[in-house]
Amino acid sequence: MLASVITGFGGTELFAVAEIPEPVPGPGADVVDVTLAGVNYADVHRRRGEHEKPPLPAVLGADVVGRRRSDGRRVAALLRSGGGYAQVAAPLRRYTVDIPDSVPDEQALAVLEQGLTAWHSLHTLGRIDGDDLVVVTAGAGGVGHLAVQLARWAGARVAALASSPAKREAAIALGAHVAVDSQHPDLGTAVSRALGAPPTLVLDSVGGKTFEQLQAALAPFGRIVAYGVAGDVANTVAVDDLMTTSTGVHGFWLQRVLDDEELYRSSAARLFHLAGRGVLRARIGGRYPLAGVGQAHADLESRATAGKLLIDVRRLT
Structure with missing residues (x-):
């Protein structure tokens, strides 16, 4: 071969x-x-x-x-x-x-691994509901563009971060209510203004300064789910700060889903079902x-x- x-x-x-x-x-x-x-x-x-x-x-x-x-x-x-x-x-x-007959090969491939990350970051760890104000970093990326759609489907108000006008337009087309320049010098303030209030749930795949700014912008009782470090800069979280702000930080690793075969299969079936209905479009x-x-x-x-x-x-x- x-x-x-x-x-x-x-x-x-x-x-x-x-x-x-x-x-x-x-x-x-x-x-x-x-x-x-x-x-x-x-x-x-x-x-x-x-x-x-x-x-x-x-x-x-x-x-x-x-x-x-x-x-x-x-x-x-x-x-x-x-x-x-x-x-x-x-x-x-x-x-x-x-793969169900209703889902083409390319859609099945595109929603499986990235979709599992988006789903469990939003639901299992983020515990999203319709009242949430959600920020998705890399909102036009492989995981991000699926997370935008899933968050919108859950009824939340969604802000997507992206580095170019074209990517921000793409995120809006996929369901984000607003899109923000990911390179904004005061990112926390920018997303809070765009959403109309501080975010209650952040999905971050970047780390570094982006993570720091978005964590600081969280509303009381808000949470940030980190599932990647694309910026190659690790972060340290101070427990005292979490206590003072009453916020939470979660980390997601896909392997933990794969360790549970029933969870993996049921999650994949759910994603394929949404893709087959056209609710989720990679x-x-x-x-x-x-x-x-x-x-x-x-x-x-x-x-x-x-x-x-x-x-x-x-x-x-």
Whole structure:
């Protein structure tokens, strides 16, 4: 099979298409002929050798859609050890879900991993309700644009943060009531003015100064859910400050959902149901051939894209 492989850690130029053996499924795994693979920021960190270093040579890619060889069914799967940028994958059955006929491949791929993060950040940790004033950072990004739609569907008033007018327009088109420049020097004040009052729930994937400003802007009893650190700057939270402001900080890691197979499957089914009804519509930010994985990573890192990036592994160039 063909795959996009890295043999070292560093820049996007490391990706090269190579012929490698098909993966051999271990216990509890299936063979899937991949049609599309997703590009996620976690793959960028792995390519750089940050946080975790996969054994080399490595095939990255954490989510795929395709057909299961055993029965020909369309499936979506999460690959916790990578392997998605290839024509064949061997995901564990516990991380593999059937795709309803009403949901196209690209929508299934786009709403699964990012949708799970958006859903559980909003509902499981954020405990969103219709009275909330919600801020979503990277509101036109892979998770953010789904979180905007889910928050709007829950009845909340939603402010999306984005770095360009085009991305802010996209967030408005997807349901955000207002959109704010993510580079505003006084971000907390800007979002409070846009919402008409201090936010009660913030979803943050950026960290650093953005996290600090939005945490400080929270209304009493508000909460911030951190699910990423795209800015590569970690934050320290003072418990005394939380007590004084009566606010809360939560962290989300998708693996905790995957540890509970029933929760994972029920959450995926809910997202596919909403996608099938047209309530949740994933925006596709780019579609690349197998030889274009490096370009997809470069585009993701540049913050030039909006929505989910896909790799069509059936196309070489």
